[in-house]
Amino acid sequence: MILHIKNMVCNRCKMVVKAELEQLGFNPVSVKLGEVILSENIFPADKAKIAERLNRFGFELLEDKKTQLVEQVKTSIINLIHYAEEPLKINLSAHLSVQLNIEYHQLSAVFSEAENQTIEKYFIAQKVEKAKEMLTYGELTLSEIAFQLNYSSVAHLSAQFKKVTGLTPSAYKAETSNKRKTLDEI
The missing domain is CATH 3.30.70.100 (Alpha-Beta Plaits)
Structure with a gap:
């Protein structure tokens, strides 16, 4: 079962x-x-x-099939961002469709209805949360973080980070009360 x-x-x-x-x-x-x-x-x-x-x-x-599907999407994204050994080589929509064996437009519609946000926004929020974690530990440069999170450039990471948090990665790192969220709060 x-x-x-x-x-x-x-x-x-x-x-x-x-x-x-x-x-x-x-x-x-x-x-x-x-x-x-x-x-x-x-x-x-x-x-x-x-x-x-x-x-x-x-x-x-x-119990509900739609709720299960939304949770499977979230779990897949969390695995991809926080636990995968290598960055994603295909786009997210193709990855989710293959992994869950459902057309992406169906996944997207169910997810957006249930969560009041798109899969892409959830994906970005997870990436930003992972970047926060990496910045907090201070072991990697911003360039290395951008590479590990599969961003095309540091500027792209910085722009998404600021859009989500309201701070640049440097300002976030300098702030003493880093406000990280647990993964289930995202």
């Missing part, structure tokens, strides 16, 4: 979900961002127990 779970955005989330399911007596075969495969089918009462337990940690079981 496959469970779709909202707000799983990191490896710690996967560990928490797996541990909670095991404590409830279930056997997760696979735990990925946004999705758990259980070895057994579960009854509605079991699903309610799982939902209640996961809600304590800020997770939510997704």
